[in-house]
Amino acid sequence: MVTFLFTLLILIPIAIAIDISEKIDNFLEHTDLGLYQIIDEYYKNFIIYYANTFMPLALFIAVILFTSKLSSNTEIIAITNARVSFTRFLYPYFVGATLVTIISLGMNHFVVPNSSKERKKFEREYIKNNRQKHELKYVREFSLQLTDSTYIFIRSFDTEANAGYDFTSEVYDGIEMKSKLVSDRISFSEKDSTFTLSNWKLRKIFKDRDSIFSGSKIDTAFNFTPRDLIYKSALAQEMPSGELQEFIGVSKKRGVKNLNAYLVEFYKRTSLPIASYILTIIAVALAFRKRRGGTGVNLAIGIGLMFMYVFLMKIAEVLGAVAGVNSLLYVWLPNIVFGCVAIYLYLNARK
Structure with missing residues (x-):
C-alpha cells in the first residue's frame, strides 16, 4: 500500500504539469483570476478526479514493483519452497485491491461527481472557448415526451x-x-x-x-426544467449516481432516444474500480518469476499493458456512447479482455 501511494503521488504531479502547460494561456488571459482561485476551484478538484482515475493503474504498477522486489531478493522462492500455493500468495494482494476498490467505488459514485461540478463550472467560465460555451448555452430543434x-x-x-x-x-x-x-x-x-x-x-x-x-x-x-434540455455527456459527470440513475429513468419515460453517453458514465463508475482485481492478478503473475533484467523488464511490460488497457477503455467509451449499441457490454469490454488475460496468466503461474 505504501508503494501504491508513492506511485499515485508520482502520477498526479505529472498530470498536473501536463495540464498547466496546456492551460497556462487561458489562465493568463483572465487578469482577475488569482492563484488561490485556480488551486481551490480547479486543481483541487482536478487532483480528486485524476487520483481516483489513476487508482487501479497505480495499484497495477505498485504490485509489479513490489512483487519484482520480492522476486529479485529470492523471497518468492523461499515462499514456494514452504509449499505456499500461488492462490494463497495472492490473498494479501486481494486485501489491498479490495481496499482500493472500496475507496474508488465510493469516490466514483459520490465524491467525484460533486467535485467535477465545481471543476466543470471553472472550465466553462475561464477555459472553454466561445464555440464550446455556445454549444452548452443554446439548444435548438428540441423535442421531449413529458x-x-x-x-x-x-x-x-x-x-x-x-x-x-x-x-x-x-x-x-x-x-x-x-x-x-x-x-x-x-x-x-x-x-x-x-x-x-x-x-x-x-x-x-x-x-x-x-x-x-x-x-x-x-x-x-x-x-421539465431547462436542465432536461441539455443532453451532454459532460453533465453526466456532474451527477451523483443516484441522481444520474433517476435522470436516466425519467428520460427513458420521456422518450429520449439516445442516453448511451449517460449510461457509459454510470457503468464506468463501477467497471474501473473492479479492474483493480484483474490488474492485480496480471501484475503478480508477470512479476512472480525472477527475470533476467529484473524490475525494469517487468515494469516495461506492465506499463505497456497499462497503456493498452487505457487505450481500449477510451475506445470502448466512445463506441458505447453511439446510439443503438449495448453500452454495458462496451464499458465492460476492457475488463472482459484483460480478465481473460488474467485467467491465462493465473493458470500459467500456478504451474
Whole structure:
C-alpha cells in the first residue's frame, strides 16, 4: 500500500504539469483570476478526479514493483519452497485491491461527481472557448415526451437566460390530438418553477368543434426544467449516481432516444474500480518469476499493458456512447479482455 501511494503521488504531479502547460494561456488571459482561485476551484478538484482515475493503474504498477522486489531478493522462492500455493500468495494482494476498490467505488459514485461540478463550472467560465460555451448555452430543434400523452417542441432555448422561442405543447389521446398550445416565447422562473408563455394560443379539439383561446401572457407549469434540455455527456459527470440513475429513468419515460453517453458514465463508475482485481492478478503473475533484467523488464511490460488497457477503455467509451449499441457490454469490454488475460496468466503461474 505504501508503494501504491508513492506511485499515485508520482502520477498526479505529472498530470498536473501536463495540464498547466496546456492551460497556462487561458489562465493568463483572465487578469482577475488569482492563484488561490485556480488551486481551490480547479486543481483541487482536478487532483480528486485524476487520483481516483489513476487508482487501479497505480495499484497495477505498485504490485509489479513490489512483487519484482520480492522476486529479485529470492523471497518468492523461499515462499514456494514452504509449499505456499500461488492462490494463497495472492490473498494479501486481494486485501489491498479490495481496499482500493472500496475507496474508488465510493469516490466514483459520490465524491467525484460533486467535485467535477465545481471543476466543470471553472472550465466553462475561464477555459472553454466561445464555440464550446455556445454549444452548452443554446439548444435548438428540441423535442421531449413529458408523459404518455404530452409532447413538447422548442425551436431554440437559451439555458443561461432560461428563455426560448417557438414553443409547442401537444396532448394526444392515442393517435388523436386533443389540444395544442403554442407561444412565440417561453421563459422559466427558478423561484417558483413555472413557465411564462408570451403571445400564446391554445386550441382544444372536440368531436364537433374546436375552441381557441389566446392571450399576451400566461403562467403555467410543465413536468421539465431547462436542465432536461441539455443532453451532454459532460453533465453526466456532474451527477451523483443516484441522481444520474433517476435522470436516466425519467428520460427513458420521456422518450429520449439516445442516453448511451449517460449510461457509459454510470457503468464506468463501477467497471474501473473492479479492474483493480484483474490488474492485480496480471501484475503478480508477470512479476512472480525472477527475470533476467529484473524490475525494469517487468515494469516495461506492465506499463505497456497499462497503456493498452487505457487505450481500449477510451475506445470502448466512445463506441458505447453511439446510439443503438449495448453500452454495458462496451464499458465492460476492457475488463472482459484483460480478465481473460488474467485467467491465462493465473493458470500459467500456478504451474
